[in-house]
Amino acid sequence: MHRNDALAALRALMKKRKLAAYVQPVHDEYLNEYPPACNRRIEWLTGFTGSAGTAAVLAKKAAFFTDGRYTLQAGNQVGKEFEQHNSGELAPDAWLAQQLKAGDRVGYDPKLTTPGMVRRWDAALKAQGVRLAPVANLVDAVWKHRPAAPATPIMVHDIQYAGETSAAKCRHIAKQLKALGADAAVIAAPDAVCWLLNIRARDVENAPLVLAPAILDARGNVQLYIDVSRCDAAAKKHLRSVTLHDPSKLANDLKSLGKKKMRVLCDPQSTPVWFSQNLSKAGA
Helix, strand or coil, rough: CHHHHHHHHHCCCHCCCCCCCEEECCCCCCCCCCCCEEEEEEHHHCCCCCCCEEEEEEECEEEEEECCCCHHHHHHHHHCEEEEEEEEEEEEEEEHHHHHCCCCCEEEEECCHEEEHHHHHHHHHHHHEEEEEEEEHHHHHCCCCCCCCCCCCEEECCCHHHCHHHHHHHHHHHHHHHHHHCCCCEEECCCHHHHCEEEECCCCCCCCCCCCCCEEECCCCEEEEEEEHHCHHHHHHHCCCCCECCCEEEHHHHHHHHCCCCEEEEEECCHHHHHHHHHHHCCC
């Protein structure tokens, strides 16, 4: 799809959802700076291939923001459809506050957004009477022929390299949860999941990451949300104490934690706000 067509399709969907603006960052649901092909939404929308950047799209204009490392690259890759700004001089939220009026709604994908980002954007926009609106990703909805999600085989990280069994690590973390009065913790960062379970994969280039979130409770039990077909006999044996769920079950399981009024830890630096929003809405 040509970039003008992509913007037109995105704007048509924005109009349907009654959004005055939509914000799309480079990183993906796992906050990867270098996401797999299926999550390179900024590249598809703007042409930019760097690791830091945000696009903000309005009905009549659009802007792209990146830091000083990438201003020359952005100038070469991003089309004239987008104003270009150094994010160190003008942040996306400040630009949106200048462009929008009271009553406008800014759409964002909570699966790609940390709580800190939401607080910062909300503070910048609230003074103008502009509201943030969490929505399912709009780029995904208009991206034709989007690549499939990575599903590389799960590899066991041997104890001689890991230094400690996954069971021992789970016990240590469970002990900390109890000390904090928490019932469970969401583990969304891929490197943390890989460390905890002593597993690896090749879901992204140049890093042996498994893109699959987990939930660890205060008894040391782990729920891993991953396509089980990725696990061969050795991986299944290694993960025999871990409950494997299809990723589609994650939202319902968060809701279940909320219904039980559980206290759930979420690292605000590495956990998208989607998790805490779903937990809080359900009563956690």
